Amino acid sequence: MVSLGGLARKLFGSANERRVRSYQPKVAAINALEESMKALSDEALAGKTQEFRKMLAEGKSIDDLLAPAFAVAREASRRALGMRPFDVQLIGAMILNDNAIAEMKTGEGKTLVATLAVYLNALAGKGVHVVTVNDYLAKRDSTTMGKLYSFLGLTTGVIVHGITDDERRAAYACDITYATNNELGFDYLRDNMKYERGQMVQRGHHYAIVDEVDSILIDEARTPLIISGPLDDRSDLYTTIDAFIPLLSEEDYEIDEKQRSANFSEVGTEKLENLLREANLLKGASLYDVENVAIVHHINNALKAHKLFSRDKDYIVRNNEIVIIDEFTGRMMPGRRYSEGQHQALEAKEKVQIQPENQTLASITFQNYFRMYGKLAGMTGTASTEAEEFQNIYGLEVFEVPTNLPIQRIDEDDEVYRTFDEKFKAIIDEIKAASERNQPVLVGTTSIEKSELLAGMLSASGFKDFKVLNARYHEQEAYIVSQAGVPGAVTIATNMAGRGTDIQLGGNLDMRLERELEGMEPGPERDAKAAAIKAEVAELKAKALEAGGLYVIATERHESRRIDNQLRGRSGRQGDPGRSKFYLSLQDDLMRIFGSDRMDSMLQKLGLKEGEAIVHPWINKALERAQKKVEARNFDTRKNLLKYDDVLNDQRKVIFEQRIELMDATDVSGTIEDMRHEVIESMVRTHIPERAYVEQWDVSGLKQQVAVTLNLDLPIEAWAAEEGIAEDDMVARITEAADKAMADKAERFGAEIMSYVERSVVLQTIDNLWREHIVNLDHLRSVVGFRGYAQRDPLQEYKAEAFELFQALLANLRDAVTTQMMRVELVREAPPAPTVPEMEGHHVDATTGEDDFGEGSAFAALPFVAPENRDPNDPSTWGRVGRNDACPCGSGKKYKHCHGAYENA
Template sequence: MLNPLNFISKFIKSSNQKELDRIAKIVEKVNSYESVIKEMADEEFPQKTIKFKKEISKGKNINDFLPEAFALVREASKRTRNERHYDVQILGGVVLHEGKIAEMRTGEGKTLTISLAAYLNALLGKGVHIVTVNDYLAKRDSYEMGEIYKFLGLTSGYINNDQDDYERKRNYNFDITYATNSELGFDYLRDNMKLSKEQMVQRGHTYTIVDEIDSCLIDEARTPLVISGAAEDKTEQYLAIDRLIKKLKPNHYEIDEKDKNILLTNDGINTVEEIFSNAGILKNNNFYDPENLSLVHHVNQSLKANHLFEKGKDYIIKDRSLKIIDELTGRILEGRRFGDGLHQALEAKEQIDIQAENQTLASITYQNYFKLYNKISGCTGTAATESQEFYEIYNLIVVIIPTDKKMIRKDWNDQIFRTEIEKNKAIIEKVIKCHQQGQPILVFTSSINKSEIYSKLLHDKEIKHIVLNAKNHENEAEIIANAGKKNSVIITTSISGRGVDIQLGGKKGNEPDTELLINKNKIKSLGGLYVIGTERMESRRVDNQARGRAGRQGDEGSSIFYVSLEDDLMRIFGSESMNNILQKLGLKDGESIDHPWINKALERAQQKVEARNFDIRKNLLKFDDVLNDQRHVIFSQRNSVMNSEQVFNYSDEFLSEIINHLISLKSQKLSTIKNNEFNNQLKILLGKSVDDKEFEDFTNLKNDDFKEKIISKFLDSRNERVSMLNQDKAKEIEKRIFLQCIDLNWKSHIQYLEQLRQVIGLRSYGQRDPLVEYKKEAFHLFESLLNKLKIDFVTILINLKVIQHNDTSTSNINKNETEISNNPKCILLQRKGEKISRNEKCEATGKKFKNCCGAL
């Protein structure tokens, strides 16, 4: 009998199917070129690329070349790597080129698919950025796919953590550049702190393809990228507060695991107040007095460090330093530190050297960084569950690409146990059973600590296994590639083999192909790779990624998840009703239940967490959008100054605005005997360029004379610089000073907004929307930032003097001529190769070099 659903689907197609049908026609066109391109000589391929580029420069649309270009890439891949793109990969390539997300199952060859869209878009000559999950993959993909690009006459490179600016710039100038999301984001921020266009490494944001786009734009989107500089040392304070927190009893604080937050109870506050009062560091005998804000902040961070952050789960200690573990991939995040004093609180807790706290110099979220690109696309094995978020935040549509061969993996129902001990026992029994047959097994855990628990249990049963986690991820690719060998048992956090295929029977070594095939068929007959999940993760996507390691490209495979009611997800988000159901069923010790209804309940718990995380990210984005608009204004102002040949126009315009403001102040206050505001602002502007007598004369002048005299004072200072240095050098000096004024003021502004954001939530108690309040305050702060910037810039220029060295012609800049030593150091214009001490005073501002120009 005909299935009514199949009958209906013949007439009513899903939007995904309609999209696939449309693209299938393009794939037919690509295939039609294959026979012609097969006959081409190797040297004709780069010539085709040159021809395409010429046509595009004349105004032709790159879409016109898509079928032929994709066919060229397919043939180039076949000749250089002996890998011919499947039709489903061509489908994926079209989706990527159109600026959408291609959901492709694990093992379907995403890396090769990316090469199609990368080549076509590189023809524009503006650079294509391909985002990988880690440095290893950026380097590997750049080399492997680079063979194809080179054959076609294009260049490719990669960005890694250890490259200097020269190497980075060189690699960004290639046609196609592979890099991690953090390297791209940090380079963008650093570029916007450079003092000349030549020092900048990136050349624009035209098109990006993000591999594992869900991991990059969703999982990591809650954490902003931050560039920071050293702040003052508070080591003793961290240690003292850590000792205090360790004295507190459980009734002194309340832990909220859902929101990962911790609060002092009334008893706790009284205890803290008593200890701090006795130590003489509590002001006004009230812990929450505004003067104790810094103290409250440090206590809260120390509470989090001691009671919410776990060694082996959130961080590890390696070589006497504290390394963060990525909660989703289990990898060490090299060079990253928790912000806001949390890292220092953790170092105090672990009794290791405390490194100085940092202050933010520049920051951006991944969401806002990737929105800089004119076109963005990506691929992943698991995007469908987050399609709403991709569309709402990035305006990206997800297209599900079918697999090349039918998937035959068996996904068993979850096994639910009452306690963790029972669950662990069942997992070990399952591993032993599969291992005895020789079937390869991949055991997934949620943290390093959990993987070590299972490792110990397997060790007790004398089962040989490998633990793959943040402690040994250098050999990750090798370990994962061989995870399909007979008797292989691997325990891993969700780090597993990104970008590395698991070959059944093991990867190719020195064995002949016939032996590889025998090994592969042997594993297939055993049922393929068996994936065992030791608990459900917070996100369904992470579970799907784990499952996806088995059953790649039509291979046999199985997956199963073991869950207990003591797991974090079940404890925090699972409903009480599930426990009641299991109790009513009268589950005996060691017994499990497996039922589709239970799977549905688990999925609901995961959906709750996903929805919460989506809200957190949306909220973060709303707040960051306020800063982002201001960031665009500041960064575009910086760029226009940096590229301007007419930098004098900026200072002339600012001077005119400042004078008009002073004149209005003067006329407003004429009725008052002592015009303090006018006098103060004029004093700041003129500084030490005038003596008291001259200052008195300024205040008594009529408006027109007043304006003329200040302009003349300003121009005298500039003309002196021009006559001593020449026009170009004088312009360069003004440009440098302006850029440094922007950077110093912007840094303070970010600092202030960060503090504002931490306390703005309290406004909700007064029935006011924190976001609206934040927008209002941020706007006023930004207005005053722009005013201060103009005043600082013009003030330095009026007071600036150029001093000629006696021994050389090198010039020197100083704010106050009388303060110069016999052999002054130039700070604003450093002489090449000359080292400036961090504690030396900057002559432009009077501050220590490390807190002034050196902070840049």
């Protein structure tokens, strides 16, 4: 029976089909211009850019220029890159221009699609940002596509980790800037910690196209970008508390894998209280007394470290460090650390060197960063499953772009086995069979542990010809993935490692040419070798096609359908044949957490023998329902986190806008004077209640506060003794004295120096108070949830208290600025330029294995140098050294107590 919705779709087409059809007239208009564009010389074609800019200046809109600009960009692409965008690619580019997400299958040329929308929007001259998931892709795409932009007279910049502020400023000044999401976010935060407008690197947020938009705006948006600075070393405390956890038994704690939570039972709490008392760490009678809040936090982290975090799945130990493994991609993230002491708890558990905790100096979520853009768009192969989130959070609709050629991949039903061993035996048999028929195989695993387990089992079975691609070998990632389509190749990849690099049947020709011709001089020998490589790749492609194309074998389902679809999508690009199959067992995490006990007993009743699998579309549907539940829960979690961050974001915008106004102002003395007058009035009202008798005035308290805040010794007692004196008179006299003191100071300093001092004092005071405010809100956020037990809405409570804290910040700002300005004195030396503290950046980067913002200083990052490459007698060879690392000079002391102390002296 067909539903009413089904009948309507049959008659009118789906919303997606109608949207795609609506672009056909524009495609026809672009195609109609093709011959006239071909007739133009290179110079005339490039000259179109200035024509378009003139038309915009005369009042035309970007959309008015779409057809001619796309026609110009397509012809320029054919000449500069040797690639002519297909009609479906034109449709994808139009979707990007319309503030939406273009879902395009792997191999459909998303990178080229972006160039059309980028060119059109770059004509406005306000800067277009193309956002990639890692530095490798940013550099690759800016270099490749930069040829097209350069041909058309536009400039291209690239932002990667480790470049200077001047280089960043130049890159942002270009018409088109390629950068990772992390670099963009951190540059925004750093800009709002600068003290001069000229030091800022970004020039606005006009238009951004986000590549792999699901990875960046969904996966990586789970945690905020954080810039932090180190606190005091408390490694002994972590080590002491860590030693308690192995002493506990299973009755002492409760673990909830679904919620990723661990809590102590009453018995366990009592046992811990005794252990803490013996270690002299417990204050008061109970662990949950207010004085022990920090200790409770640390023991909870220690319990999670031991019971919820698994080595080689959630993290690995490398070079005496805990390196996080991203759950979605299985890649290492060396620059990233868990926050709030969790990373230190893992370091204590693994007996590696414990790095000090950090204090948050600035933070922002990707949701709130990317919502600053006037125009935002994205592209990916898999976004439909998260369409609701894109619409709710970012206001972005998802539209599926038809493939250029029909998809020929065969997606087979899942095979479900009872145990891991049975499943892996079946996978190994399938890999061997595919390899024998020369079919390339890509095996997807969910963790390093699983990929290495499978690699070990393959080796033990006598099969040696395979490559493992996971977090341990990410340096070779792009090349290994690019050659995974060679006939008979077997590649074991952790989740979506190598995303952004096409798997082409027969191997990726461009990457082979780049690698094998590197260093060869142009000439007959080089040309002959290039021709031989091309012929070999063509022959290998024919063999791979004959064998059935790329065979994707997945070793288990992920929590998110999107990640499964990404893996499937690696096969069947551009109409190639292909095949995909998922192998599951009842011992897989997803199956185990979602009720595999009932399924196990059912399978046993059905008489399922060892080595046999159950294959049925119902199983696929049941698993999809479980995945939908998890996706919905994760979406609710992100949505809830965003509601709280929106409160901070509103305050952040106020503070950041105020900072920019102060930096732009030629004179802030009026602002400081207003602050001073408000402080004096508040001070007098505090000590002289309204309509109170003189005898009730707190004269001595007022005199003392005037001395502390205004640095003035005034005859308050004598004034108060005068007959007929009123509080307004007192305010006027104190104000007059303070204004005179400041005027004298300004005369001594000179106008230019006084202006510099005033601006510096206000900006530094704002920054210090804002950092404290962020910490206060973090603490409030961690405890406000308990208000729900009292039938009060935690979010409303958070909003109300956050507003009160913000008002307190503004009051403290007036007091602190007034106090500092009344006490500041001129010294003969030029005042040092204000500097921000030592900083590090942190973020969950869902797709990169690069060293993501693990810098010691955001402004002067040194490279990491392996210990064996450091000369103990030459500090210039040491690179970046952690404050708590052993000093490379060999003294045996910590760096901060040895050579690091000299640097900071």
